[in-house]
Amino acid sequence: MLSRERVSGRGIEALLLFLVVAVLALGLALTSIGLQVRQDLNPVVELPAIVPPVVLVAALLTGAHLLLRRQRRTMEQVLLPVAGLLFALGLIAVFRVRGTEGMWQQLLRGFVPGMGVLMLFIWRPQTVESMRRWTLPLSLVGLALPIATAVFGVVDETGARLSLQLGPLPPIQTSDMVKVALIFFLAWYIEREGNEAAGRARIVFGRLRLPPVRHLIPGGMFVALGTLALVQMQDHGAVLILGILFVGMLYAGFETRIFVTVGLLGLVMTVLVGAVLAFTWEVPTVIRYRFIAFVDPWSEAPLLLDGEPTGITVAQGPGYQIQQSIYATIAGGLSGTGLGLGTPSYVPLAHSDFIYTVVLEEMGAVVGLPVLLLFVVVMLRLLRLAAILPPTQNFERLVLVGVAIHLFTQVFVMVGGTLNLIPLTGVTIPFMSQGGVALFVNLAEIGIAMGLAARLEEARR
């Protein structure tokens, strides 16, 4: 058996964070040199531009690490470096596709504020628990922002309203906020009313147990309003994530029989609403195109818009993105084309939705598979922490489960989409895709987990 001394301190975290910074520095340097070599330019002349970002990332990660050391925490040494490594690989890919400007945007809009919140949660872990009191107003704000976006949002070139312009601030994407708001709202509501709802459940049809309907209304309303806002925003990927989160949180929060009963009720209502919608609602063009492209990206059938031919084939229209993604994946093969030496700019939206394709093309499957493994590690760490929290902390447990579901479904949906294993939906890959709000939210979620681990350690001491 291992002695306690051998795992005390935070040596493993220090080693891992050093590796993260080394990977980032080497990756950015190789990308920079590769880009220069392609154009027969002096390979090292652009190298100084990558020094400040590496120093910034190293400084913030070291800051968080030293803060943890100062507070003598020994728990949870893996989560921060693993998230950092995923971020580093994403930043290399963003730098590759969007250059220095995109990299700085990612750093200043996502990483710096995200690490700020993470360090706040490490420094004052009780903040995480006091969030319980502020959950209702915060989650209502998180619901109101997407609704405002759906009504007043900025319409982008594809007809989707994803961003909200608030005064002089840069436009923010609000769909990630509604997911976090749902996690917190459901955790808060299940802790408050869940046991009572389960206790008062009536037995229906022999073994099924149905809680009183009034306990189901607030959660259902929240999901319904969020879904309507997202449909109006044309962010259908987020609708999918919201649905999975709702079902997952119900599963985590209630015993199986109640979950099955509520789930069956939801299924019946979905089928009824779906039957009505099938006759009255026209499927948005985006969804229809995505599905056609999923079935056969190389299809030569003419593309129809509102029943009229548009003059191009499916392969030239919505199929193009997926074709390019698959070609890029094949070009990468096992070991990749080498950083800066591939052609990821052929893939539309390579910096956000298709960031995993960039990784597969230039770093190859030898890096692509560890990325998936790292996401599995993040999910398992979060679920394990949720499992060892005491039953008196039901809210925190449910938040952790929700965070794990949130991170993992985004990866699952997006990686599946880029490899054409499931229809493509536009969500981001956590920690990797370019997108300030998404990265901020993901780092804050890791901060919550670290804060809860710290509280647990304080309680055990």
Added chain:
Amino acid sequence: MDLINLNTLLFAFKWVFVGLIYFALIVVVIAVRREMGLRLGGGQALPSAAPGRLIVVNPGGAVGIRAGSTIPLRSENSLGAEPDNDIVLEDTFVSGHHARLGWDGAEWWLEDLGSKNGTFVNQRQCRPYKPEPVPPGAALRLGEIKFELAE
């Protein structure tokens, strides 16, 4: 600079890059394994034997228990009048499924399951369906039955 040398260098460093990622991955796996081993070895993760028992202070109207007798506790115990409970308390003031008492590895907690006559910890009534911590040595009352939680 000679271009062939540069390409060789780029190729070599590409594999250094991949090697660093795999090294980090291996360290992560070792760290997780080590911590798991520690938990299982220390016996903290599986609190199957909870360090406590209930001492009956006043059996009230319950059949089958005497004052002064002790009831061993598991990591989670349901208390109530129905025969499917872990600890069956056949008393008119105890509800069918009255309360749950459990050990989370660090402290005891008690949850009232919406009982009719309430559950009391140190003379203070628990709110239904809200698990709350119970200090060691606390006086518990379910209906008319009084217990002491002993370590």
